[in-house]
Amino acid sequence: MTDKDLPALSIADLQSLLRRREVSAREVIDALRARIEAVDQDIGAYLSLDMEAAAQEAEKSNVDLPLGGVPLAIKDIINVMGQPCTCASKILQSYRATYDATVIRRLRAAGAIPFGKTNLDEFAMGSSTENSSMKLTRNPWDLSRVPGGSSGGSAAAVAADAAIGALGSDTGGSIRQPAALSGVVGFKPTYGRVSRFGLVAFASSLDQIGPLTKTVNDTALIMNAIAGHDPQDSSSLNEPVPDYAARLGEDLRGVRLGLPKEYLIEGIDPQVKTAIDATMKQMNSLGAEIVEVSLPTTEYAIAVYYIVATAEASTNLARFDGVRYGYRTENPKDILDLYGRTRGEGFGQEVKRRIILGTYVLSSGYYDAYYLRAQKVRELIRQDFARAFEKVDALVSPTSPVPAFKLGERVGDPLQMYLADIFTIAANLAGICGISVPCGFADMDGQRLPIGLQLLGKPLDEARILRIAYAYEQSTDWHKTRPPIASVPRKA
Amino acid sequence: MARNSDLDVAYVARLARINLTDAEAKVFQKQLSDVLKYVEKLHQADVSHVEAAAHALPIYNVFREDVQRDWFTAEEALGNAPRQANGLFIVPKVVE
Numbered sequence: 001m002t003d004k005d006l007p008a009l010s011i012a013d014l015q016s017l018l019r020r021r022e023v024s025a026r027e028v029i030d031a032l033r034a035r036i037e038a039v040d041q042d043i044g045a046y047l048s049l050d051m052e053a054a055a056q057e058a059e060k061s062n063v064d065l066p067l068g069g070v071p072l073a074i075k076d077i078i079n080v081m082g083q084p085c086t087c088a089s090k091i092l093q094s095y096r097a098t099y100d101a102t103v104i105r106r107l108r109a110a111g112a113i114p115f116g117k118t119n120l121d122e123f124a125m126g127s128s129t130e131n132s133s134m135k136l137t138r139n140p141w142d143l144s145r146v147p148g149g150s151s152g153g154s155a156a157a158v159a160a161d162a163a164i165g166a167l168g169s170d171t172g173g174s175i176r177q178p179a180a181l182s183g184v185v186g187f188k189p190t191y192g193r194v195s196r197f198g199l200v201a202f203a204s205s206l207d208q209i210g211p212l213t214k215t216v217n218d219t220a221l222i223m224n225a226i227a228g229h230d231p232q233d234s235s236s237l238n239e240p241v242p243d244y245a246a247r248l249g250e251d252l253r254g255v256r257l258g259l260p261k262e263y264l265i266e267g268i269d270p271q272v273k274t275a276i277d278a279t280m281k282q283m284n285s286l287g288a289e290i291v292e293v294s295l296p297t298t299e300y301a302i303a304v305y306y307i308v309a310t311a312e313a314s315t316n317l318a319r320f321d322g323v324r325y326g327y328r329t330e331n332p333k334d335i336l337d338l339y340g341r342t343r344g345e346g347f348g349q350e351v352k353r354r355i356i357l358g359t360y361v362l363s364s365g366y367y368d369a370y371y372l373r374a375q376k377v378r379e380l381i382r383q384d385f386a387r388a389f390e391k392v393d394a395l396v397s398p399t400s401p402v403p404a405f406k407l408g409e410r411v412g413d414p415l416q417m418y419l420a421d422i423f424t425i426a427a428n429l430a431g432i433c434g435i436s437v438p439c440g441f442a443d444m445d446g447q448r449l450p451i452g453l454q455l456l457g458k459p460l461d462e463a464r465i466l467r468i469a470y471a472y473e474q475s476t477d478w479h480k481t482r483p484p485i486a487s488v489p490r491k492a
Numbered sequence: 493m494a495r496n497s498d499l500d501v502a503y504v505a506r507l508a509r510i511n512l513t514d515a516e517a518k519v520f521q522k523q524l525s526d527v528l529k530y531v532e533k534l535h536q537a538d539v540s541h542v543e544a545a546a547h548a549l550p551i552y553n554v555f556r557e558d559v560q561r562d563w564f565t566a567e568e569a570l571g572n573a574p575r576q577a578n579g580l581f582i583v584p585k586v587v588e
Binding site for chain 2 (some may be wrong): 006021050094095096098190191192234237244297299300303304306307314318321322323324325326327328332334335336337338339340341343344345347349350353354355356357360363369373374375378379380382413414415418429431459
């Protein structure tokens with residue numbers, strides 16, 4: 001037995017203890033269970049846990065595998081066989097997954113143990129996790145604030161040391177934004193780099209699975225396990241997968257970083273601005289050259305997103321009809337009554353709003369004006385990024401214009417909530433990769449709130465983005481600072 | 493671009509097979525009109541020389557051999573059904 005606080009460790013540190021046999025995989029599960037019991041009634045990160053099955057898996061785990069004996073939390077929109085997969089929706093409240101998503105199959109093959117499902121905005125639609133129809137998740141740094149979203153449960157669990165690492169999904173910033181607001185690392189791979197098979201589809205041309213972790217190195221370790229071609233996902237890229245952890249540690253000499261001038265918008269919090277300025281100086285002192293670049297179509301990104309994403313959602317969510325699985329209304333008088341009431345009662349407000357908007361922009365007479373035009377502007381956005389990447393290796397911005405906002409502050413105004421994703425959304429439209437790493441703190445009402453730095457890279461340039469993020473992270477102490485809730489007394 | 497007053501939430505909700513309460517329809521009408529007003533800005537972009545992008549990256553048709561493989565059993569496929577009997581999904585009568 002060790003005197004170390006096991007749930008607070010990174011994947012890499014935990015692995016060295018496991019491989020030196022200083023601690024057993026079973027002890028890790030037990031310590032994690034105690035930790036979750038101690039903090040999760042305050043945080044609300046988890047929707048379901050299967051610690052008994054995890055303990056059994058731990059007993060027979062091979063700690064010499066790449067992620068051997070490492071427990072990971074999974075966003076409750078990714079299918080884990082035998083566990084619930086609710087998408088935080090009433091319509092899937094009693095659903096149990098009948099198969100493993102490809103990412104889960106790969107994690108298991110690498111020795112990891114998926115033990116619990118984390119909260120999210122219903123069907124990943126939201127930026128604060130307040131659209132969950134299951135429970136509220138609170139920010140570990142200030143319990144009166146949101147953890148970000150939609151992967152808010154995964155971000156909060158990792159931040160509160162109630163998880164070693166986690167998976168989320170990112171359609172318009174849903175990994176990077178909660179990572180920034182909760183003070184952890186969050187990574188969205190290139191579209192097609194990680195299989196979407198077994199991820200419940202929200203917007204199929206934008207969705208991508210990725211890790212939320214305590215360190216950049218841990219993100220590289222998870223990427224090594226989950227990246228790669230999958231014949232069961234026709235959008236999966238058949239390209240070789242490098243060892244993402246191998247070249248971490250190289251310095252930033254010769255690296256060119258672009259600061260898009262359109263990203264210095266009004267409405268950006270002054271403390272966020274100060275943190276980003278300091279970060280650029282730091283990058284410069286590490287050897288990087290800072291170049292101003294222009295992404296003139298930035299102003300259109302949110303408008304394009306809310307047409308494309310809702311259009312795709314309206315067709316993807318047509319499958320929830322109360323016939324084959326999920327919730328069904330009581331005593332339907334005919335099939336149309338069954339559909340209409342099942343969906344009216346089963347979906348939450350934001351999901352209904354988006355399905356209606358998506359149905360409208362695809363409907364006869366409006367398709368050209370909205371959907372087709374949005375797809376064309378999307379192509380302009382992609383070209384903007386391609387031009388910028390001819391000049392620079394990575395683009396730099398805040399991940400979110402503001403630190404974590406108060407619970408309830410934005411729920412009444414969907415458009416204000418959508419604007420929270422201004423810096424993250426374009427990456428999904430362009431299919432590129434991006435990461436959020438902690439880069440400072442803001443002081444709000446006497447509380448310290450994390451600030452996130454976003455780095456965006458070319459398609460399939462994950463390894464370089466991780467190297468830059470790692471060099472920055474290692475030159476700071478931000479990732480070592482823990483939220484107040486992480487210091488609750490742990491059981492002896 | 494269509495004017496946002498064209499949006500009739502109650503009608504589109506019927507197309508989407510979602511029964512809304514009157515209160516929901518009223519709130520959504522206002523909120524979605526705001527969103528549609530916001531997306532009007534796409535009208536300013538010059539897209540005269542642009543092909544529409546269905547995906548950000550080139551996507552090709554993917555083919556595979558049509559071979560038999562193990563998949564769900566009927567029992568597993570019915571495992572989450574709200575109503576089932578005799579290996580079938582049970583729904584209200586559709587044909588008179």
